[in-house]
Amino acid sequence: MKNNKKILVVDDTEVNIEILLNLLDETYDVFVALDGQTALDIVDECTPDLILLDITMPDMDGYEVCKKLKANKKTKDIHILFITAKTDEDSIEKAYDVGGSDYITKPFRPKELLARVNRELQLQDLKRELKFLASTDPMTKLYNRRYFGKISDHILDLAIREKKDLALIMLDIDKFKNINDTYGHQIGDDVIIELSNKLKEQQRKSDIACRYGGEEFVILLPETSLDGAMIVAQKLKREIEQINIKISSSQNLQFTASFGVSEVYIEKEKNLEPSLKRADNALYEAKESGRNKVCFEI
Ligand SMILES: [Mg+2]
Secondary structure (H helix, E strand, C coil): CCCCCEEEEECCCHHHHHHHHHHHCCCCEEEEECCHHHHHHHHHHHCCCEEEEECCCCCCCHHHHHHHHHHCCCCCCCEEEEEECCCCHHHHHHHHHCCCCEEEECCCCHHHHHHHHHHHHHHHHHHHHHHHHHHECCCCCCECHHHHHHHHHHHHHHHHHHCCCEEEEEEEECCHHHHHHHHCHHHHHHHHHHHHHHHHHHCCCCCEEEECCCCEEEEEEECCCHHHHHHHHHHHHHHHHCCCEEEECCEEECCCEEEEEEECCCCCCCCCHHHHHHHHHHHHHHHHCCCCCEEECC
16 A cells, blocks of 8 residues: 655666665655756656655766755755665764765665665654654644744845845734633633634735743734734634634623734844734834734834
8 A cells, every 4th residue: 555655766777766765655756866866857857755766876976966956955854775786984983974864775675675765754753753753742733932032033134135124023912811711721721722723814925823821822924014913813813703613602702902013123133032022012002002913113
């Protein structure tokens, strides 16, 4: 039976490709390339889970292909298993140096190759899971604060480089302590989860929403001006007002949130601290002046 893993086989010798295809085709979706450039093009299109890569090829050898993949943020995590007739120590060392995960020499035993392929795929699954766990808030499945800090640096760099707008929304559930005290923590959790689902549903593809603290959230909005972020925040405010949480057959809970909006001054700010501070001040103002409001600070 096939699983949904994609494997790219790269070898300039057709007969080798055929052998590997026969071995793997039953279990995996296999793509093939007879040269390095074609391999890179295919990777761009299909993002394989694993690449079996021949070292000796004309024009661009396997090392070169591997280096290019490792230098690209989009492809650097794809595992590469070198398959080659080279058995000297230098070649093996170089295979690891350029970023290969493992190495198998031709002629290989089919069962060994399958076992190694399987192991690489399992390792990659594990890595992905770890990465997900490390970056995600378990309750809401939004990004956690730690990951937000990491990715926001990249987004700020990009905004600076491309001279694009960048804005921030900070929001906080109103009277959250009251909700917990009145209805219990389970309902409090439901409120946080429902609000998070609303953020996920409403966010544009490039927006980064994170759970910043207990009942506090931050959204980073690339290519968005202060005015644009105000509109997004106003819409979110209305959407959150519409959320209904069933407490009992006769009782529903509704709640609101307050919002602070700021823009990032990309010409002079090297990190998000100042804009987070402004958003936080604006959020404070929204709370102080009655809650369920959107305020901004310039
Ligand atoms: Mg070859």
